[in-house]
Amino acid sequence: MDLDLAQVRAFVAVAGTRHFGRAAAELAVTQQALSKRVARLEERLGARLLERGQGVELTATGRRFLEPARRALAAADAAVAAVRADGRPLRVDVWGHLYDPARTISEAIAAGAAPAVELGRARDLPSVVEALLRGETDAGFGRVHATGHPRGDALAHRPVRLEPVDALLGADHPLAGRDVLRPADLGGSRLLFPAAAERLDFLRAFADRFGVDDRAEGVNLGAGHLLATVRDVPGAFTLLPADARLPDVPGVRAVPLADPTPLYAWSLVWDAAARHPELPALLRSLAETGRARRWLEYDPARDWLPPGDAAAL
Known part of the structure; x- marks a missing residue:
């Protein structure tokens, strides 16, 4: 039987912490993903390894499996380290x-x-x-x-x-003179997507949440092209991280967003x-x-x- 080491690592983390939440944080995964890995491991082995209730306890099978599982992970980590021992970045x-x-x-x-x-x-x-x-x-x-x-x-x-995001607007946009904007203020403007909308999950979520119904997709030809389009399309805006290094395109203004601040x-x-x-x-x-x-x-x-x-x- 070939074991999935990610599933084994999930079980060992839960066994060590006796807590799904702490184990998920230790592995930097969601608790849902961690639970799925352990459940799939149990399904593959055909045995329950953990008793889930008010706390988490190992079953008799889980106790027998734990130490060999730890040795398997140590061996796998050693194998990876050996391959990468050439100091590759x-x-x-x-x-x-x-x-x-x-x-x-x-x-x-x-x-x-x-x-x-x-x-x-x-x-x-x-x-x-x-x-x-x-x-x-x-x-x-x-x-x-x-x-x-x-x-x-x-x-x-x-x-x-x-990272907070700013609204980028052309100087002729009715809101360009504001020092700060609320996301809801942009509901009547056109949001420019720098690529296909299906690839820009954050912009879609922002538009859905703050009622921006006018959306236009584009082709990613770089930040300079995007900002020039913002400047030239009446009533348009886009969003970019506040600290991003952007080209200097005359006629475009970055305005911070607050109440709430999108991150x-x-x-x-x-x-x-x-x-x-x-x-x-x-x-x-x-x-x-x-x-x-x-x-x-x-x-x-x-x-x-x-x-x-x-x-x-």
């Missing part, structure tokens, strides 16, 4: 490059203690998922959301930055069963930089996240 694909994701990785590296990283440019999240599961990259960085991939629960992810959730995602040995160092560096720069501050009374992002926190 940690490969991280960044997607949604219009939103400038590489700057967050760069800030963590500049802060020190981060490993050597080799950045790649992925097209979108589904492309990153496929590359991770094929072993072509070690991690991905961008906004994680549901892909419907049949093996999506084999991946772990951790939010590392919640764009950046996450690192990786294959839980094939972790590069330097991945923990990158996660630590991102966490330390995030604490120093308050990247993960979130108040549901003040801020807005799409429901899936809020659940991931």
Whole structure:
């Protein structure tokens, strides 16, 4: 019988913490994904490993399985480390490059203690998922959301930055003179998508939540082209992360959003069963930089996240 190591790792984490929530946090996955992995492992083995009630307890079978499971994971980790002992850099694909994701990785590296990283440019999240599961990259960085991939629960992810987004408007837009806008103020404007709407989950969620019915899809020809289109289309706007490095396009103004403040959730995602040995160092560096720069501050009374992002926190 071939065991799925991600499922075995999920069981070992629950056995160690005796708590599904704490185990999910330890593996940086959702509690639902963790529960599914354990349930699939039990189904494959044809035996119940855990008793679920007010707490979590190991069954007799679970106690027998635990130590061999731990040895199997240690052997798998040692095998991966042996292959990667040549010091190959940690490969991280960044997607949604219009939103400038590489700057967050760069800030963590500049802060020190981060490993050597080799950045790649992925097209979108589904492309990153496929590359991770094929072993072509070690991690991905961008906004994680549901892909419907049949093996999506084999991946772990951790939010590392919640970034406010600004509204970008042409100077002739009726709202361009405001110092701050509420998202609901944009309900009568046209939201420009820099690519196909099906690939831009955050913009779709924003438009649905704040009543922006006028939406126009485009082709991603870069930030300069997007901002020039915003300037030239009457009543148009788009959203971009507040700290993104944007080209200077005359006639375009960035206006902060508040009441609530929409936040764009950046996450690192990786294959839980094939972790590069330097991945923990990158996660630590991102966490330390995030604490120093308050990247993960979130108040549901003040801020807005799409429901899936809020659940991931």
